[in-house]
Amino acid sequence: MALAVRIGRRLSLSWQGGLAASLVMAVSTQPALAHAAERGFVLLLPTGHYRLGGALAVLASFLLLAFVPPRALAEQARRALVVGRCRADGRVTASLLAFLWLVFLILTGWFGSPDPLSNPLPLFFWSIFWIGLTIAQGLIGNLWAWLNPWTSPHSLFVRATGWRTPFAWALNRLGYWPALAGFFAFAWFELVYPAPDDPRRLALVVGTYWLFTFFAMLVFGPKWLARGECISVFLSFVSRMAPLACDTGRATGTTLSLRWPGARLVEKGLPFSGALFVLFALAAVSFDGLMHTFTWFGLNGLNPLEFPGRSAVIGVNSIGLLVFFTLLAVVFFLAVDVGERLAGGTVSTAEAAGRLVLTLVPIALAYHFAHYLGALLVSGQYALAAISDPFATGLDLFGTADMPIVAAVTSGADAAWIVWNLQAAAIVAGHILAVAVAHVAAYERERDARHAVVSQLPLALLMVAYTVFGLWLLSTPSVA
């Protein structure tokens, strides 16, 4: 029998080292994706019931809200219980420390281990910061206002040089467009670029982005962080759903108050570019789930069991990210538009959408939590170990360098059950909160209870559908 291995030419890839183009061949005998682990066990659970239950819970919340006087809800949303005050404004000090920490991490990224699971930079950047801090923002409040690495260097530079911002006036005209462009680049780097974990490349990207932002602050003023810098914009939106609000001003000092979760999402509307920004944030985290599903692979004619790697799907996933975002934005604006027409509203669709779009923030955070929980639990441990030996020199600064990594913390039937239930609970709770916040936001605009209910009908249906979609993403076969 002719036993020539079936090696077919699949992809022609150019080789950057000047070597002849190498051919990546589709090969036989690929070791199995043994990693049946987590998702395999989830597939055995009655996830269809969860989808139905989740949809009903969100729908029921909407119906229930229709009978609650929205004025009472709106009043509750405005309530703030001050729990602490202090004169100090520690933002500059905290930001300076964060800046120094970032410099240190960039150095470890450049000079430390090339292994992304031993180098502190990718572990801290993607796990502790991007996953962990985002969740903390939603639960605790705007920590980023203190911990961003720009406020302090900028203010020190301005104080030392007497620098005057030349184009501060231009910032308002730019809207959230720069932030949207930045966030697209960020999401593309995270989701599509082949090697976002590579320590050196990450060090280069993070360092360059820090410099870019610093110069943008010199040109447009410190408000660039609130309007043009995508991470700060995203994290500040997320922090608006936290039950803890921290208001800091030079004159007033720091005030800490308790608010209803999501209450501050109704405080002010966003311009069109801001609405698109929020929609993109939700689209990006949703697409991260979608692009790993067997369904997505099937749609694109790829075999998920022999996934050829990120570099083979750059085009497909770049377009996919854009298309998914466009679809979500169109459906959202349509839902708002239809709702306004049904209720006979007095404002434009864009304005209504700008008011309502922040209600998607709890959903985005719920997706963020659900999708990245496992990664945080495992990579968080690697981060703890790596930080004890930041440059891979054999140090053990905190006694954690040799800690055993419990990599299977999310594996096995029991863990899969717990994780799935946490994810499902987060998704459903996020949508219910979104429905409630949208109800209040709608009332706040027109001050009309009937309008609040009727205008929200299409959006509520969208949220029910998105609940089902979210739970499906977490329970359908996918590539790890």
Next chain:
Amino acid sequence: MRKRPQFYRKGTGMIDATSNNRSNRNGLSRRTALKGIGAAAGLMAGPGFVRYAGAQTSAPIRIGFQAHRTGIGAAYGRWYERTTNAAVKAINAAGGINGRPLEIVVEDDGTDPKRGAEVVEKFANQHKVDLVFGTLFSHVVVGSAPTAGELKMPYYVVSEGYHVASGKLNRYVVQPGITDVRSQVTSMAPWVSSNLGRKATMIFPDYAFGHDHRDFFTAAMKAQGAEVIAQVAIPPTESSFTRYFPQIPRETEVLYHVMVGPAVLTFVKELGEFYGSNRPEIFGFIDSLEAVDMASPGLEFLEGTYFWEGMPRYLQADVGDAERAYRDAVGIDENGASKDDPQDVSTAAHMFGCWETLYVIKAAMEAVDYKGPQDRAKVIEATEAMTEFPAGLEHPQGRKIFNGKIHQCFGHQNISLVKDGRLEVIHRTAIEDGMYQPEADYTSMSF
């Protein structure tokens, strides 16, 4: 006070050679290899150490470990790394290679062929390693091999693919630590046909991986005078299987399955629902359930069925000293899970290949008195000249025969019965069961 001996690790700084191994109660951390180097250096600095003293250079031998740290191979990659670290530690503790300690440089290939090629290039030009080792996923091997050939970089893979033996790669690619899938599948046929049934039906995913099993096993059964009476190909994106089961002929005596991916548990569950207690004999490749606890809920139906295992996952009653030492060194318990975390089931059927490959590298380098990159081709030639690896601590999976012409080893395979949620080895094949007629000769290729 005497200064504590230290050892300079090229490119990364100083290592405290006397640091104790406090964390390694059971398993191995990611830094164990590094510590092994430190320990070896400590020996070097100590008085009366003869082996190292004779070495002309004490600079470490740098091995680039092309690791699946991220991407679809990450679960396997983790265990490949642990096994590699354990082997490096053992080799360094025993004096290294030619008196030189081994140093592992890890680069993540993202389980991506294009990045794999980039990583090989980085190993050669940036990290200046002596050779590259450790790749598992076949498409990464095939994507990286041309670069290894271009850069004249020895590339020792642990991927069990037939692509090495097929002759389609190049002279710098060697697979001496793990048998290839053709050999594995072929060697199953004699026992399966004599003990489980002569009429087999195969269920496999409908792509190259499944097709190899289909073709190799069908041919091997025929050679035994037995027959594969039906071949049920399942589309790779399928997540429910019940509608395919009626394609299994009633006269099937043994069902051969190699389903893979996240839906494999669903496959087992639905197969159980389809057959109930009245089933044919069932035989599968553990690839389906590598790293999955056999006692997991949903797998009850597999009780009394059989699996191929490259190396036993569960500690067997008749385990030998070498295998026990290997398991202890890697840090796996009697269930083949991490001693630090019983949930973390190892990829035992494959990962031993890293251990054994490093010992082959050591033997080849010592045979040519390896001095540096100028001797790379000699290392390949020395490997090609090898014919047999005796069983023992260096080859805990068992004796191997090596065919230098096709750069591929041949060895014993295990057939295990699922009993009380564990895998119990009930048959060990002869090496000859998996031999086939070579179709290539790398030694005729120039360097």
